[in-house]
Amino acid sequence: MAEEVKEAPAPKKEKIPRQKMPEQEPKVRARNFEEVPYGYTVELAQKEAERCIQCKDPRCKQGCPVEIDIPAFIRCIKEGDFEGAIRKLWEMNSLPAVCGRVCPQEVQCEGMCIVGKKDAPVAIGNLERFAADYQRMHGRDILPPKAESTGKKVAVVGAGPAGLTVAGDLILKGHDVTMFEALHGPGGVLIYGIPEFRLPKAIVAQECNFLERMGVTINVNSVIGRTDSVDELLEEYDALFLGVGAGLPVFLKIPGEHFIGVYSANEYLTRSNLMKAYEFPKYDTPIVRGKNVATFGGGNVAMDSARTALRLGADHSYIIYRRSMAELPARTAEIHHAEEEGVEFLLLSNPLRFLGDNDGRLTGVECLRMELGEPDASGRRRPVPIPGSEFSVEIDTAVIAIGSGSNPLLTKSTPGLALNKWGYIIADPKTGKTMKPRVWAGGDIVTGSATVILAMGAGRLAANSIHDFLTMGW
Amino acid sequence: MFEIVERQEMAQGTVISNWIKAPKIAKKAKPGQFVILRANETGERIPLTMADTDPEKGLINIIYMVVGKSTALFKTLQVGQGYLDVIGPLGQPTHLEKVGKVICVGGGTGIAVLHPIARGLKQAGNYVYSVIGARSKDLLILEDKMRAASDELMVCTDDGSYGHHGFVTDKLKETLTKHKDIGLAVCIGPVPMMKFCAKMTKEFGVKTLVSLNPIMVDGTGMCGCCRVSVGGQMKFACVDGPEFDGHEVDFEELTMRLRGYMDLEKVSYDQFKAAQSGGCACGGHK
Secondary structure, eight states: OOOOOOOOOOOOOOOOOOOOOOBOOHHHHTTOOSOSBOOOOHHHHHHHHHTOOOOSSOHHHHTOTTOOOHHHHHHHHHTTOHHHHHHHHHHHOSOHHHHHHHSOGGGTHHHHOSHHHHSOOOOHHHHHHHHHHHHHHHOOSOOOOOOOOOOOEEEEEOOSHHHHHHHHHHHHTTOEEEEEOSSSSSOTHHHHTSOTTTSOHHHHHHHHHHHHHTTOEEEOSOOBTTTBOHHHHHHHOSEEEEOOOOEEEOOOOOTTTTSBTEEEHHHHHIIIIISOGGGTTTSSOOOOOOSEEEEEOOSHHHHHHHHHHHHTTOSEEEEEOSSOGGGOOSOHHHHHHHHHHTOEEEOSEEEEEEEEOTTSBEEEEEEEEEEEEEEOTTSSEEEEEOTTOOEEEEOSEEEEOSOEEEOHHHHTTOTTOOBOTTSOBOOOTTTOBOSSTTEEEOSHHHHSSOOHHHHHHHHHHHHHHHHHHHHHOO | OEEEEEEEEEGGGTEEEEEEEOHHHHHHOOTTOEEEEEOSTTOOOEEEEEEEEETTTTEEEEEEEOOSHHHHHHHTOOBTBEESEEEEEESOOOOOOOOSEEEEEEETTHHHHHHHHHHHHHHTTOEEEEEEEESSGGGOOOHHHHHHHOSEEEEEETTSSSSEESOHHHHHHHHHHHOTTEEEEEEESSHHHHHHHHHHHHHHTOEEEEEOOOOOSSSSSSSOTTEEEETTEEEETTTTOSEEETTTBOHHHHHHHHTTTHHHHHHHHHHHHHHHTTSOTTOOOO
């Protein structure tokens, strides 16, 4: 009997662990405004790209609100075709440098990743960021190709994530796009809400400049509802998109909110991020640099506020939240960053009233301890006060980060726009169409305060619907 | 850039008037509304009520007193130069209707804010009594314009250098005592002035409007910096105001909140003044 030649078994592929993102040391970064993550090097990016198993039916793509062809752009990185990677991203996303930094990937693409079932998911966010940054720093001066001009004009109100996405999509489809932004620069929450150390403003400026180079006109200092009305815009433009955001601060409605040192998160972050108050007096806008700062709330905005307070020189920066750690709505990554930097979490605590001195300056907050009872309508366990458990915390700055409501400036001055009971615009979830003819809406002004990527997803749907209307009439 | 086409110094250089090219704002602005201005990239956003507009020429007029770094910086801007950002028209316009007889009271630079309202009330068919006041004759502004906008004008100076020797509240009281049929009072000026005017008109039971000047950042209602207590409720001066019922405003709270950045404002202004006088701005000694 002839000896069978046995084939040597294939060498077992060594399992590559998820490549850690290089970051500034917590105690160092807690005192500066530079970006916390440094970004992947080419080596780290390509090694991470190897981990993607290139699923035929990618779950990650299903988890992405703008349906990026994730395995395709990752393969380009693996093969060293970085220009190919950015082109793939640009097909579905006009702000990849932003998304790679601020998306909650853990509940979207990475949350669906098959590799993540047994191991750590592929670091899709880090790779997206890598591709966008590489293009910006080393890439050729390229622009995605534009369709032939359609002769149709679109007005986009609000140059935040939703509006920027609509503008980016429609300019590629050959339409004429003009944006109207109330602040003195484009970006919306990208410039006033998200801090420099999470999203450098120079990057936002470059992403917006990219749109301008593609032909989008961005008019700043334009408050639609004051400088011009929606009806006036409709006389000049064929279609309108409203992406004005939630933009109304919500206060705790407890005594003492008038004391000097009590801020809405919008004000605290706008002073710090948009007006660069952390550079005072080089920049003229001041901000109270509290030594003992308490942020009320548990979402991403609260984490941003508490981490900003540390960088402004606080000895103690507290998060005061009425439920427990498990219920905090913020991204796990941001809670983690905050903890590492030294933010102190006072959980199961509810503020009763602010205390102040004779000059009207904040000196403290009186709180009550809570315990968790039965779940409420949101499914989270309801906080129940523990009688007699009052305690005070000495603070000189309070940041109220408990959500944003609907700013009525545009909605109240626009007849024909249907609003729900909270003042948000009623829009078709599949198309963004409002009740007002030729007017679409998306983002926080429709859903209430949510995320950058959800606003972008809504922008994508609205842009498709607007395009259909402009070319086919429906 | 929003260009300055005309510039005037008043009240011994402490009060400046700028006519600024801002056609879209000029077209829409109504009396009582304001703009937010920023001089340059590092500048603050500050609100100033429009003193006048010329829609045909596309111009708006602001009149401001130099009180700190930002207004001192604005003062250095000459004709041909301008502001990086001007946003408006913001705020609710004054409700101008025929009441019958009205009294308008203005103090200091408040007179600039008052003038378009007085003029508007007169155009609406009201008989307009006006009282304007300043610390001294040199600091009194817009007397001629106010005379043209009013049926009767009374002038007061704290030091007696012109007109009645005393406060605007003296003439306010006198007029309200003499004419019991005044249906509306509009009082605009420094916070203590508005506070005392409102206290007085309350005794006479005359509805009173005041124009508030809290610190602002965005001016479109998204930050809450300009929050004031009116009738025990939180209102935003930038979107609910800047005018409110003078009998409902918590002036003490407004006064306290206006002092919120006094120490930092001094740092900024001192540095600016040092740099202007040619010294280094570090605050150290040679």
